[in-house]
Amino acid sequence: MEIDPSARLGSNVVVGRNAVIESGVTIGDHVTIGYGTIVRSGTSIGNGVVIGDLTVLGKRPSGNKKKVLKPPERLPPLIIGDGSSIGSNCVIYLGVTLGADVLVGDLAGIRELVEVGESSIVGRNVIVEPHTIIGRFVTIQTSSYITSNMLIEDEAFIGPCCSTSNDKYMGSGSFVHQGPIVGRRAKIGNNATLLPGVRIGEKAVVGAGAVITRDVPPGCTFVGNPGRPIAGRRENG
Amino acid sequence: MEIDPSARLGSNVVVGRNAVIESGVTIGDHVTIGYGTIVRSGTSIGNGVVIGDLTVLGKRPSGNKKKVLKPPERLPPLIIGDGSSIGSNCVIYLGVTLGADVLVGDLAGIRELVEVGESSIVGRNVIVEPHTIIGRFVTIQTSSYITSNMLIEDEAFIGPCCSTSNDKYMGSGSFVHQGPIVGRRAKIGNNATLLPGVRIGEKAVVGAGAVITRDVPPGCTFVGNPGRPIAGRRENG
């Protein structure tokens, strides 16, 4: 392993063979970092954090001539809260803030300027795009896709393989990109499709495989393609 | 590379640069292990196995405060059968048993306590959750998601991007989690959605993009959302 002399490590830190800790990294106490994992400059890792093998932390976004949105020149560091656990073969960018006790599964990717609240789960193979806010005690299950400019409120549950989008015109121009808003304690079934900007109300339910083209009111359940209501407001969610 | 002195290697074993072989690992004859691959303690690798680069074998599950199901304290080792091939950038856990001649694609993840029968294919970017049994000569194509407590019988074919689930109440409580059961020689089309506990009968067919909310009888074909039958029992599958 290679640890830059400017990195500050707490007590009882275990760093796996072939890991790289770049300049200005801060690591708390009782932290484990796996084999071959890369911790890029400036990353801040809290106490009691466990990082898997072969993971990249604090990656800088790269541009592309075609992309409309350039990443900002300066981004804050990646911050990982106390007690969080990150899987193996993940890629997490600069400018991400993970609260305490967050779990990120293997093979997940989280882009810049994303916030994940305490005790939330970002499942394995999940990708989260930039400028998205995920609340506290949220579950995002395996292989779901969370687009940019999306809001997921506290205690929402997103099943496996869900898909979201934020661009009504599919790359036609520079329109505002607005992802879905998933309300508090809402539940989204597996492989559901959410169109740009739809609002899933508090305690609403989206059935597995549903395609949601318009807002789902609080407490309602929508199923089918296109998604339609099957039940009224539930009494006590 | 770093090979623990307690590991037992057969003849003609090639271990790539920066690979790590931990304590108590057993490796057969004529085995190739790629660059930077991590083989965790106790893993057993059969004869003629090929492992790609940057893969993690024998990972221990990590807990999380929110998770209802804690991983068991002691898990059996990861066992990889003779002639199997594992891709690059995979993550495979403790307590997995892969039969002979199994193929696991790149970027795949297999959780603890999963069995995969001989000559089956777990495609690239596929994730398999814990406590699932996959039979012999099964094909699971790219990017499909296999939930926990699922049974896939011999010679079943699961197309790409299929989604399965096991929790009818989406995280609401401690109900029994039962994944789908896919019968012998059944075929599931790409991007199909299977709800918790549905049974796909022997030689049944699920169309691409179908959402299966109830059992599909043997030999029947279901399509649409929700999935409905389009044809009776086929004569000779």
Add this chain to the structure above:
Amino acid sequence: MEIDPSARLGSNVVVGRNAVIESGVTIGDHVTIGYGTIVRSGTSIGNGVVIGDLTVLGKRPSGNKKKVLKPPERLPPLIIGDGSSIGSNCVIYLGVTLGADVLVGDLAGIRELVEVGESSIVGRNVIVEPHTIIGRFVTIQTSSYITSNMLIEDEAFIGPCCSTSNDKYMGSGSFVHQGPIVGRRAKIGNNATLLPGVRIGEKAVVGAGAVITRDVPPGCTFVGNPGRPIAGRRENG
């Protein structure tokens, strides 16, 4: 890092710690290769290319007893055009040609004998199967699946989580495998499903979550399951 003496590196090449550059690799000027990245024999990397960490370039396909299509004995090298950018934790095979200014996201996989035209984007977690041709200025968004023997024409837009297939009989025999053909400037919504061999006409639109079972004429928009037209030819796409 380990650089084979037969590799030819241009000026201003930065190679990260623990990277491996095998024999016969050619690297242009002003190239950055991340930590732990593997560049397999014969790979050709153009000027100004940026490669992320823990990525595998130039992988050789492996066979399997069950697979009908064996990979060819000899494959041309992986060629990466000037100005392209490859993410972290990717796996790209021998026989792939990436044009100039191509962007490949993190955790993506591209199989052998695929061509990607200049300035196209292969998003993160996208998998592209063998023998597929992707034109110029194409966008393939995050987590989409591009099957083999598929053609995507110039300036097409494929949203996130789209699924394609090429085998009408789902592994039943040795029939011809033909993937979809996506025409110039066509747009595919997120989580859409394309069946084997369907043709999406020039400037046609497929709605999010649609299941496309037959050809979509040029300029038409199809939505639903099964996909049906909702609008005639658009005046000016």
